Amino acid sequence: MINLVINGLNVSVEDGSTVLEAARFLGFSIPTLCHVDGLSPYGACRLCVVEIGEGPRAKLVSSCTYPAEEGLKVRTASARVIRARKMILELLLASCPQSKTIQDLAAAHDVRQQRFKQEYEDCILCGLCVRMCEEQMMAKAIGFRGRGEKRSIGTPFDIKSDVCRLCGACMYICPACQLRCTYNEPEKAICGACANLAPPCVEKDQFDDMMCYMDPCVACEIQKDK
Amino acid sequence: MNQAATTESEKDILEILAKHGDDQGGLIAILEEIQARHGYLPEDALRTVADETGRSLVDIYGVATFYHSFSLEPRGKHLVSVCVGTACHVRGAPMIAEEFERQLGVGAGETTPDREFTLQTVNCLGACALGPIVVVDGHYFSNVKPSKVAGIIARTREGLDEIEVETDERVFPLEVNCPHCNHSLMDPARPIDGLPSIRLTISFDNQHCGFNRSCLYGSFHIKSQIDIPTDTVLYFFCPHCYAELVSASNCTECGAPMVPMVLRAGGMMQVCSRRGCKSHRLDLEGVHV
C-alpha cells in the first residue's frame, strides 16, 4: 500500500495506482478526456492536471499517468490547477469547438469563451480510438501517422485496412465525433459523415464476433427504411 | 506490375530481415536499409516487413511517416536538402529554399516530374557556422546565396562527382586520426592532390595492402598497391594499431559498412567501404568554428 495526501486528506492505495485513481477513490473529481477505464493511460489531453509537491518545487503533472508515490502531496483544485485547466479547455475549444464532450467540459468549468485563433479540426489526437482499436478490439487497424503539424490518425496508406472489422468502436469512443451517428435525426446531425459511411455490417459474415458499437446503426436504419 | 521484379524485391527484403534477426528493436535499422536499397519505402516492402516480423502495419507505417529521412514515395535521382534550421534561417535560408523551388518548379518535399531532383528542407545539419547550407547527394555547399542556386543545379546535372580539385570550393582538406589509437593517419610521404594523404591498410579477397586516399573532402583520388575492382567492399584497418575501422551504421546509398575516422578539429568523418561508392558523411558535432 502507498500512503499519500490528497487535498490534505490521507489515503492509502494499492501499489501501481495512479494519482487519478487515488483521488477518485477519495471522491475528488478530476475532469478527464483522454482517460477511459479499460484503456491504458496516455496523457494526451492534460485536462487531468494536478499540482504535486510543495512550495517552489510544486509542479503540474497529469494525474492519469502519474503513479501514486509514498508521501506525495497532491492538490487537485489549487488556483494554479484551475488556471491551467481552463487554459487547456480554451485550447481544446480553439481546435475542436464542435465536440459536445469538450463543450460540456468547458461549460462545467466556466469557460465560455476562448481567446485563440479558431480552428475546426476534427481530431484532437487524444488517441482514444487508437487504444480502443488495439487494446479492446485487438485489431490495430488505426494508429498515429506523421508528426508535428502533420500528425494524424488513420489506417496505413489511408486505404481500408485488412485488419479492420468495421466495428465502429473508434467512433463510439471518439470525443470529437461521438455525435455523428444522428442519421435518424438529420436535423440534429453535426457532420453527416455517417450518411456517407460504408455500413459496417456489410461484411459481417467474415467476422462472427463483430462487436458492433454503432448505436443507432446507419445500416440498420437503412434496412428499416426499405 | 512486373511479377519477377516483385519477387526480386521481396527476396531483397527477406534478406535484410534475416540479417536483423529477431531483434525487436531493429525496426528503424530495417527501414533504413530498405530505403538505402530502393531509395524509398515501397508499400509492399512495409507489408512484407509487417508479415515477417509480426509487427502490425500501423506501427511500421507510424515509424515510417514519423521520421523525415524516410520517404514513402520514389525520390528523384538527386536529393537536394536545404537547411532551414535556426542558424541558416537567419542567414537567409528561406530565400534559398524559395529559389530552389522556383528553379526546379516543385515545392519542398516534392520531386520534379522528370525524376531528376527531390527537394526537401531540413532542420539543421550541424554545420551552422557555414550556413546557409545546402546538401546535394551528400555534397555540402556552404554560404549559399540565391545567386548560386542555378550553379548548384547545373553542377548536379553534370555530375557532382567529377571534381576539379584545384578550383572547386567544395573540397577542403581534413586531418584525421584513428578512432581507436588516436594516432594520426596522415601520410606526408605519399601526397595525393598535392597534400598529405590518409594512410590506411585494406584487405579484401585474402589480399592485404597499403592504401592511400586524398585528404580533400570531396575528392576521391586514391592510391592502392593492388588494383581494387569497383564494387568490392573493403575492410579497412589502422596501420598503427591494426584495429579494424568499421562503424555501426551502414552506407545510406549502398548498405555497405561505413569507415569512421576522427577529425582532428573535432567530429567524425565516415566514408563508405565499397570501392566506387562515393557516400561519405561529415559529423561536425562539437566543432567550434
Ligand code: FES
Ligand atoms: S485524462 Fe489525463 S491527460 Fe487526458
Ligand code: FES
Ligand atoms: S541551422 Fe543549418 S546547419 Fe544548423
